[in-house]
Amino acid sequence: MEKNASLLEYLSFRRSVPAFQMCEPGPSRSELEKILTLTVRVPDHGKIAPWRFIVYRGEERKTISEQLLAIALKKNPALSQEMIEVERTRFTRAPVVVAVISTAAPHAKIPEWEQVMSAGAVCLNMLMAANAHGYVANWLSEWFAFDEEAHAVLGVKAGEKVAGFIHMGSTTFPITERPRPSIADLTTWVGGAA
Known part of the structure; x- marks a missing residue:
């Protein structure tokens, strides 16, 4: 496979934008369908x-x-007024929010952990597919991702x-860079020439 200069360039500056810095327009339904079509092109043993999607x-x-x-x-009845406003805007900060739902379960041949990682790959692919369509994106979890009562509200x-x-x-907003981890601190090389 040949090098893809435009993909290399994109990956060199890929950056999430905070949800509170987002505004209209968001992707239309037809754009979202294209984004989701690209999103599912992930490793899936x-x-x-x-996984499945819920679009809000x-x-x-x-x-x-x-x-x-x-x-x-x-x-938490003692929430500050500031936190009340944060909670009130959880799903209105961005024009579109897509929940990536992991349906990982025990399987005779496919480890559940691999299924969970596939859902993570879906999340990253969705960020990149949104960027490819000219939109900014951010992958968040937040407290309600782990709350069963909230799950009923969210579907x-x-x-x-x-x-x-x-x-x-x-x-x-200007899209700014942030510090990245040092590859030298994270990588162990085994075999091969320098």
């Missing part, structure tokens, strides 16, 4: 697709945010886990 768009995002706020207040079924919420939209 056994071709079992151990439009006014329903406000309703979901208010329901999540109610759950948060029930769990997550029993036995499923949230791999992440992918926020997509546009931005008027």
